[in-house]
Amino acid sequence: MQKTIIFRAIKDQSNAISILVGELLQEIMDRIGIDAFHFDLEETKARLAEFIEQEKNFVFVAEDNENGELIGFVTVYEGFALYAEGAFGTMAELYVRPPYRSQGIGKMLIQSVKDFADERGWKRLEVTTPPLPQFDATLSFYEREGFEISGGRKLKVVI
Known part of the structure; x- marks a missing residue:
């Protein structure tokens, strides 16, 4: 019997997934030494439930089949761009305890x-790693899974 099962999440799992989101963000902040994210469990839970219900995010979870505990997740959303030749997916978060x-x-x-x-007919998937060099192992993991560096850096402006 397989110990871990992967399946698409439903909105009723938003609380358990949001706890994992908090763990992911805390791990990133601990490693880089910067409070880079604001995390509120209730806000995240509500936002995630809406995202799942309205298919703004598609979420897949890993469950320990022995105890039913969610042990990881990945979120992906659909985008559209000329450079990507139409629709494509972006993995926003990936975390395993x-x-x-x-x-x-x-x-x-x-x-x-x-x-x-x-x-869905997407021609490509994109992902942005957490900050390097603290997450060089994450970059190596994605490269082993077939992702290639496509140049540039992720930038943001808070509005």
Whole structure:
């Protein structure tokens, strides 16, 4: 029996997924030493439920089949661009709880997104890594999964 199962999340799982989002953001901030994100569990839970319900985000979760605990997730959203030749997907978040890492769960989550992308007719997937060099291992992971550096840097302006 497979220990981990991957499936598309429903909005009723927003609380459990939002807890994982908080863990992801805290891990990033701890590693870079900057409070880069504002996280409020209730706000995130409500936002995620809306995103799932309105298909603004498609969320896949990894569940430990032995205890039913959610142990990882990936979010992806659809975008449109001329350079991408139409519709494409962007993975916004990917997280696996530390005790479950290096067991192929991240790979399984990415494969679920690749399969979903194929169903939707997307020609490409994009992802932005957390800050380097603190997350060089994350970059290496994505490269092992077939992602290539496409240049540039992610920039933002808060409005």
